[in-house]
Amino acid sequence: xxxxxxxxxxxxxxxxxxxxxxxxxxxxxxxxxxxxxxxxxxxxxxxxxxxxxxxxxxxxxxxxxxxxxxxxxxxxxxxxxxxxxxxxxxxxxxxxxxxxxxxxxxxxxxxxxxxxxxxxxxxxxxxxxxxxxxxxxxxxxxxxxxxxxxxxxxxxxxxxxxxxxxxxxxxxxxxxxxxxxxxxxxxxxxxxxxxxxxxxxxxxxxxxxxxxxxxxxxxxxxxxxxxxxxxxx
Amino acid sequence: xxxxxxxxxxxxxxxxxxxxxxxxxxxxxxxxxxxxxxxxxxxxxxxxxxxxxxxxxxxxxxxxxxxxxxxxxxxxxxxxxxxxxxxxxxxxxxxxxxxxxxxxxxxxxxxxxxxxxxxxxxxxxxxxxxxxxxxxxxxxxxxxxxxxxxxxxxxxxxxxxxxxxxxxxxxxxxxxxxxxxxxxxxxxxxxxxxxxxxxxxxxxxxxxxxxxxxxxxxxxxxxxxxxxxxxxxxxxxxxxxxxxxxxxxxxxxxxxxxxxxxxxxxxxxxxxx
Amino acid sequence: xxxxxxxxxxxxxxxxxxxxxxxxxxxxxxxxxxxxxxxxxxxxxxxxxxxxxxxxxxxxxxxxxxxxxxxxxxxxxxxxxxxxxxxxxxxxxxxxxxxxxxxxxxxxxxxxxxxxxxxxxxx
Numbered sequence: 001x002x003x004x005x006x007x008x009x010x011x012x013x014x015x016x017x018x019x020x021x022x023x024x025x026x027x028x029x030x031x032x033x034x035x036x037x038x039x040x041x042x043x044x045x046x047x048x049x050x051x052x053x054x055x056x057x058x059x060x061x062x063x064x065x066x067x068x069x070x071x072x073x074x075x076x077x078x079x080x081x082x083x084x085x086x087x088x089x090x091x092x093x094x095x096x097x098x099x100x101x102x103x104x105x106x107x108x109x110x111x112x113x114x115x116x117x118x119x120x121x122x123x124x125x126x127x128x129x130x131x132x133x134x135x136x137x138x139x140x141x142x143x144x145x146x147x148x149x150x151x152x153x154x155x156x157x158x159x160x161x162x163x164x165x166x167x168x169x170x171x172x173x174x175x176x177x178x179x180x181x182x183x184x185x186x187x188x189x190x191x192x193x194x195x196x197x198x199x200x201x202x203x204x205x206x207x208x209x210x211x212x213x214x215x216x217x218x219x220x221x222x223x224x225x226x227x228x229x230x231x232x233x
Numbered sequence: 234x235x236x237x238x239x240x241x242x243x244x245x246x247x248x249x250x251x252x253x254x255x256x257x258x259x260x261x262x263x264x265x266x267x268x269x270x271x272x273x274x275x276x277x278x279x280x281x282x283x284x285x286x287x288x289x290x291x292x293x294x295x296x297x298x299x300x301x302x303x304x305x306x307x308x309x310x311x312x313x314x315x316x317x318x319x320x321x322x323x324x325x326x327x328x329x330x331x332x333x334x335x336x337x338x339x340x341x342x343x344x345x346x347x348x349x350x351x352x353x354x355x356x357x358x359x360x361x362x363x364x365x366x367x368x369x370x371x372x373x374x375x376x377x378x379x380x381x382x383x384x385x386x387x388x389x390x391x392x393x394x395x396x397x398x399x400x401x402x403x404x405x406x407x408x409x410x411x412x413x414x415x416x417x418x419x420x421x422x423x424x425x426x427x428x429x430x431x432x433x434x435x436x437x438x439x440x441x442x443x444x445x446x447x448x449x450x451x452x453x454x455x456x457x458x459x460x461x462x463x464x465x466x467x468x469x470x471x472x473x474x475x476x477x478x479x480x481x482x483x484x485x486x487x488x489x490x491x492x493x494x495x496x497x498x499x500x501x502x503x504x505x506x
Numbered sequence: 507x508x509x510x511x512x513x514x515x516x517x518x519x520x521x522x523x524x525x526x527x528x529x530x531x532x533x534x535x536x537x538x539x540x541x542x543x544x545x546x547x548x549x550x551x552x553x554x555x556x557x558x559x560x561x562x563x564x565x566x567x568x569x570x571x572x573x574x575x576x577x578x579x580x581x582x583x584x585x586x587x588x589x590x591x592x593x594x595x596x597x598x599x600x601x602x603x604x605x606x607x608x609x610x611x612x613x614x615x616x617x618x619x620x621x622x623x624x625x626x627x628x629x
Contacts, residue, residue, distance in 0.1 A: 014504075015428075033553055049505070052324050056501050071234075075326035085320040087245060087313070101237055102325050165551070172548040177555075193517055193552045213516045213556070222513030 002066070003027035004149060004180050005051065010060035012046050012204075020046040022204035023060065030148075031177050033194055035212075035223070036184040038201035039231050044184050047201070048153055051182075052079050065148060075103065078147035082154045084134050088127035092120060092137060099141050111144035114170065132163050139167055143174040150181045156190060164190060189224040198223055200230060234327050238335035243342075246309055250302045250343050254350035257298045261354035264291045265361025291358055295351050302347045306340045307417045311435070315425045319505045329500035333418070337492070341414040348406065401477035412484035416442055419491030422498045442491075446483065454479055509550045517552050522560040529569055529580055530591040540570065540578040 005028035012021040021043045028034055038044050049055035050062055053069035064073045086095060092115065099106045115122065118136060126134060139155060152171070156164040164187075172194060175181060185191055192198075192212055200208040207230070215226050267287055313322050313336070322332060367376070416439060424435025454476055511520045525546075528534050540561075541549070547557040561578065564570040568586055572578050581587065606616050 032555070054320070054323055054503060054505055056503070071326050071328045071331075074324055077324070079320075079324050081317075081320045083317045083320065085317050087318060090245075098241060101241070102327075168551055169548045172551075172554060173544055175544075175554060189513060192513070193511060193550075194547075196553055196555055212553075213518055216514060216516045220514055224513065 004030045004065060005182075006061075006063045007047075008061045010047070010050070010062060011058045012043075012050065012055065013058045020204055021050075021057070021060075024201075024204060024206055026199065026206050026209070028149075028180060028182060028199075029197070030180055032196040033171075033175065033181040033183065035188070035191065035195040035198040036182055036201065037188060037198055037223075037227060038207075042201045043204040044201055045153070046204075048079075048151055048182075048184060051149075051151060052077060075105075076148040078103075078142045078145040078150045080139060080142040080150070080152045080155055082157070084126075084138060086126050086134075086138070089125060091123055091125050092129075093122040095126070095137070095141065096122065099145070103145055105146040106141075107144050107146060110174070111140055114140045114144070118166075132159055135159060136163065136166070139170060143170055146176060146179075148179055150179060152181065152183045154185055154187075155183065156185065156187055168194060188227055189222065192223040195223070200227070202231070235331050235335055238325075238327060238331055239338060242335050242339040245313075246306070246339060246343065249305050250347060253298045253301055253305075254347065254354075257294060257350060257354045258357065260291065260294050261357040262361070264358045265365075268362040268365040288358075291354075295354065299347055299351060302343060303413070303417065306343060307421060310336055310340065310418055311421050311432075314499070315421070315431065315505065317505075319503075323503065323505070329503075330496055333492075333496050333499055337414055337418055340417065341410050344410050344413050348410070398473075401473075401481070405477040405481045408481035408484040408488075411488040415488035415491040415495070419495050422495040425504075426498060426502060428504075442487070446480075446487065449483055450476075450480055509552075511550075511552070518556050518560055521550060521552060521557060522563055525560065525564060526567075526569060526590060527594060529564075530587060530594050534580045536580050536584060536587060537582045538580050539576055540580065542577070 005026075007024055007026040007028075010021050010024040010026075011019070013019050024043070024047065036044050036047070046055065050057055051064065051069065053074055062069060065076060067073050090098075096108060096111055099111075100108050112122075115137070118133075118140075120129070120133060120137060126137070129137065135158075139152075142150065142152070150171075155171070156167050159167065168191065171181060171183075183191060183195070195212050197209065197211050198215070199206065212223055215221070215223050219226050221229075264287055312318050314332075323329075325332070420438035420442060421435045423438040424433070425431050427434030427437075457479070458473070458476065509521070509524060511517060525534075534540060540546070543554055543558045543561060546561075547554040550557065561570060565572060565578075567590075568583070569581055569590060570578055571581050603616070611619070
């Protein structure tokens with residue numbers, strides 16, 4: 001069985017000749033929680049945008065379930081960007097209907113349950129919620145879909161430790177074995193326990209792809225320490 | 234999918250323009266009642282000025298509401314396509330064409346509705362003014378006679394050309410709607426290519442495109458009108474014909490061009506911050 | 507909330523040890539139902555695949571049994587549990603003795619110190 005995401009020789013050059021991705025070759029397997037790790041400017045964000053069809057590559061190929069990024073792949077990918085992407089005047093209830101309307105794989109009851117457990121009132125407008133609550137709502141909507149690929153960009157950054165625990169638990173609980181979760185983050189030590197594999201990216205190229213357990217067994221250190229070693233300035 | 238996009242686009246946009254148009258109607262009724270006051274019965278000299286002032290204020294209100302609606306539509310388009318909201322918009326399971334089309338169609342619908350609203354409000358004020366000022370002078374019958382007299386005047390003077398004139402007017406209005414929509418969508422899409430200054434880029438593109446249209450009207454349409462006049466065409470509608478047919482056609486062509494340009498920019502050159 | 511796991515050792519071995527210890531110590535009683543993989547993983551803050559592997563290993567060691575109706579339960583085999591408990595104890599003792607010998611203590615000294623340290627405490 002082929003990987004869920006197959007990336008061949010992917011290149012992205014912005015104007016002013018800035019190369020963000022330089023012939024990246026990568027296969028992301030199914031059914032795993034994968035960490036996308038790399039310093040700022042390594043090409044993580046560019047890769048994520050290309051996977052989500054938000055950016056067009058300069059060269060190379062990306063296939064998700066055998067398809068190039070487009071309307072069909074977007075139906076199977078659930079994306080949590082770093083920023084809040086709602087219209088602030090909307091109510092939580094309207095957002096739920098929006099997602100249910102556009103995404104066939106959206107599970108309304110699951111979302112409602114999670115919102116309830118956080119005591120979030122569906123009638124509230126997004127703009128009246130605190131930043132942390134807004135982020136949780138966004139996470140809940142994204143994780144309530146039964147997608148093939150979840151792309152989470154910095155899901156726990158800028159959030160208090162208790163909320164981080166909640167977010168990590170939500171990811172674990174809603175994770176479906178046939179799906180892949182691609183997690184991009186700087187907060188490695190908080191998240192490495194839930195990762196199956198890690199991908200190290202540097203200067204737009206794949207540096208390393210291995211499992212967390214192997215790093216711990218073979219290198220005898222946490223992924224966080226190993227990362228610091230590999231990317232030492 | 235397009236249907237769903239249209240539905241949600243309508244839902245997210247309808248409130249503000251409706252409020253603005255509603256307010257305009259309200260203002261129109263108020264202005265209309267202004268003409269009912271006994272003030273007009275006296276023979277004060279300043280009355281003419283008062284009438285002009287009332288109309289001017291009303292005109293400002295019309296301008297304000299029309300511009301306000303256009304601005305609101307532009308801002309909503311920009312926000313939903315090219316700011317943080319764009320992360321949601323562009324990851325929906327829809328093609329760029331469907332996204333753009335849905336927004337453009339709803340924008341055009343509201344530009345049309347805003348024209349209708351403005352026209353209706355003018356009718357309201359005009360109608361009420363007419364009614365209050367002339368009810369002393371005319372009875373209903375006489376008023377009806379006046380209207381049919383005006384209608385006959387127009388008809389006899391123009392004949393077939395009046396219908397073609399009307400057709401021309403409608404064509405121009407339709408072209409105006411299409412062009413109005415695409416100049417908003419187009420300049421904003423072009424503007425987003427200018428990386429550090431998206432808003433400035435959009436405004437720049439807007440003025441650039443408008444200037445092109447003005448220049449063409451100077452260079453092509455004016456001479457044609459003068460030509461018609463000098464050639465002895467007495468019919469005022471025939472003289473004006475070039476304006477609405479040529480300008481209308483030009484605006485339509487421009488609108489189509491802008492549409493395909495926008496679609497290309499969105500599909501291939503999207504780069505959200 | 508998450509279990510306190512060392513970050514430089516493989517997660518799999520740590521969670522395996524911990525659940526095994528909980529069974530040996532009776533925190534999970536014989537025959538008691540064990541939470542689902544997902545719940546345990548969420549509680550521990552670890553990858554569900556890793557948790558699944560650990561539980562599979564416990565099953566392989568017969569400490570945990572999957573019943574058709576009730577899912578995963580702790581074994582009712584008290585001998586098995588006692589053996590495991592003893593095994594874990596032996597590992598602790600071996601470890602302790604090694605470290606004491608590294609400090610230079612001999613068998614007699616160790617026994618005397620043990621008696622002193624545990625004197626007065628109920629067995």
